Amino acid sequence: MIQPQTHLNVADNSGARELMCIRIIGASNRRYAHIGDVIVAVIKDAVPNMPLERSEVVRAVIVRTCKEHKRDNGMIIRYDDNAAVVIDQEGNPKGTRVFGAIARELRQFNFTKIVSLAPEVL
Amino acid sequence: MAASLHTRFSASSLISSHDLCHLSPHANGWKSSHMPASYKLGRTIQRSLRGSSVVSPMALAANASQDTDDMYDDLFKKYGKVVYKSSDQKSPTAEVDDDAECLSFAVALAKIASDVKAADIKLLFVKPLVYWTKFFLITTAFSRPQIDAIRNRINDLAEKQYGKFATGDTKANSWTLLDFGDVVVHIFLPEQREIYNLEEFYANATPIELPFENEQRFGR
Numbered sequence: 001m002i003q004p005q006t007h008l009n010v011a012d013n014s015g016a017r018e019l020m021c022i023r024i025i026g027a028s029n030r031r032y033a034h035i036g037d038v039i040v041a042v043i044k045d046a047v048p049n050m051p052l053e054r055s056e057v058v059r060a061v062i063v064r065t066c067k068e069h070k071r072d073n074g075m076i077i078r079y080d081d082n083a084a085v086v087i088d089q090e091g092n093p094k095g096t097r098v099f100g101a102i103a104r105e106l107r108q109f110n111f112t113k114i115v116s117l118a119p120e121v122l
Numbered sequence: 123m124a125a126s127l128h129t130r131f132s133a134s135s136l137i138s139s140h141d142l143c144h145l146s147p148h149a150n151g152w153k154s155s156h157m158p159a160s161y162k163l164g165r166t167i168q169r170s171l172r173g174s175s176v177v178s179p180m181a182l183a184a185n186a187s188q189d190t191d192d193m194y195d196d197l198f199k200k201y202g203k204v205v206y207k208s209s210d211q212k213s214p215t216a217e218v219d220d221d222a223e224c225l226s227f228a229v230a231l232a233k234i235a236s237d238v239k240a241a242d243i244k245l246l247f248v249k250p251l252v253y254w255t256k257f258f259l260i261t262t263a264f265s266r267p268q269i270d271a272i273r274n275r276i277n278d279l280a281e282k283q284y285g286k287f288a289t290g291d292t293k294a295n296s297w298t299l300l301d302f303g304d305v306v307v308h309i310f311l312p313e314q315r316e317i318y319n320l321e322e323f324y325a326n327a328t329p330i331e332l333p334f335e336n337e338q339r340f341g342r
Contacts, residue, residue: 092297096318104254112290112301116308117323121254 001067002033002082007044011063011083011102012095012117015050016043019060019084035069036109037062041084052086052094060084061111063102077103077122085114093117221249221256224304225330227284228257231307232332234275235261238268240309246327256304258324262315269294269309276300276307 002008002021010016019041024033033039038061046054063085068078079101086094093114102118115121225247232243246258263269273294280286280302288300288307296314300307308320 090295091291092295092314097323107254107301110289110291112299112306113297115254116258116299116306116320117318121252 002037002039002062002065003031006082008041008060008062009081009083010060010086011100012085012093012098014086014093014095015047015052016045016056016058016086017047018043018045019058019086020044022057025059033062034067035062035065035103036105036111038087039084058086058094059089060086061106061109061114063098063106063114064100069103069105071105220304224256227280227286227302228259228305228330229332230279230283231259231276231305232261233334234279235259235272235309236332236334238263238272238275240268240272242315243332244321245330245332246321246324247330248324248327251324251327255301255306257306257330258320258327259305259307260310260315260320261308262310262312264312266294269298269311272309273298273300 002024004022004024006021008019008021010019021033021039021041023040024030025038025040026033030037038059041058041060043052043054043056043058046052046056052058061084062082064079064081064083066079066082068076070076083100085098088094091111091113096117098114098117099119101120101122102115104115104121106112107115228245232245235243240261240263243259243261246260247256248258249256261272263272273291277288277300280288286302288302290299290301296311297318298309300309310318
């Protein structure tokens with residue numbers, strides 16, 4: 001359940017460390033974003049000397065949420081943090097490696113590129 | 123593992139998986155355990171196992187992770203029971219047939235890519251590494267119209283001969299991905315291939331020899 005003003009960790013090596021969500025892409029009046037949704041975010045904290053800098057506006061896709069995600073087979077998956085992967089306008093991840101576990105739902109949302117970079121797919 | 127995967131221990135267990143998840147000192151519960159974390163975990167388990175008949179050989183040296191694995195195996199054997207078994211597991215022969223079919227599909231796709239003069243085609247068997255797919259086909263194209271050509275021909279062949287439809291990118295992209303379920307096709311532009319370096323990430327996958335002339339790029 002990510003909404004504007006939510007701080008998220010960054011799960012890749014694009015250079016950003018923390019993002020703050022400012023808008024959810026999709027419908028015009030969406031309240032919350034979940035795993036697999038694209039958000040517009042501003043970088044609140046960045047690693048020095050990388051292409052992405054603080055207070056840059058980027059797009060990101062949410063890969064982990066503290067709010068549990070229900071699957072049709074009854075499985076519920078819940079992570080310990082909210083995390084996102086920074087992507088560009090074409091949908092390619094800006095970083096080259098992704099960290100942490102990734103939910104397999106991203107494959108159905110057409111983010112198989114992030115899934116193929118993931119160290120662990122749950 | 124995630125905090126809410128159902129535990130397989132019976133009611134008389136000494137540790138719950140809930141405890142295991144929250145013993146990590148990191149805020150992000152998914153960071154890999156470094157030496158101090160596994161040591162701390164080991165000590166906690168030692169304390170909770172005191173008074174039981176299970177001996178935990180918890181060494182402080184570099185063998186700690188190996189010993190925890192052995193200890194978990196012991197605990198599973200003693201107290202674990204199967205609660206749920208997935209019903210879609212196939213017999214070994216059926217699996218090998220499936221793999222052979224996917225392999226022929228992947229080789230056919232690789233042949234198309236080489237017909238369109240894509241460079242550096244690599245077919246990786248990733249089934250032992252990832253569970254969500256079997257083969258990766260990685261190739262380099264040099265321009266967006268070439269990527270479009272590869273994509274269209276691959277889609278046509280897949281639809282007509284194998285009845286498979288691709289999800290993934292519908293337009294050419296610097297990293298174009300076509301997802302056929304068991305086979306995932308990655309089409310890179312040369313710079314992107316260097317940047318993302320998927321072959322390095324999947325270095326443990328067995329590469330599959332392609333039975334046709336594979337145009338190698340200069341300097342590789």
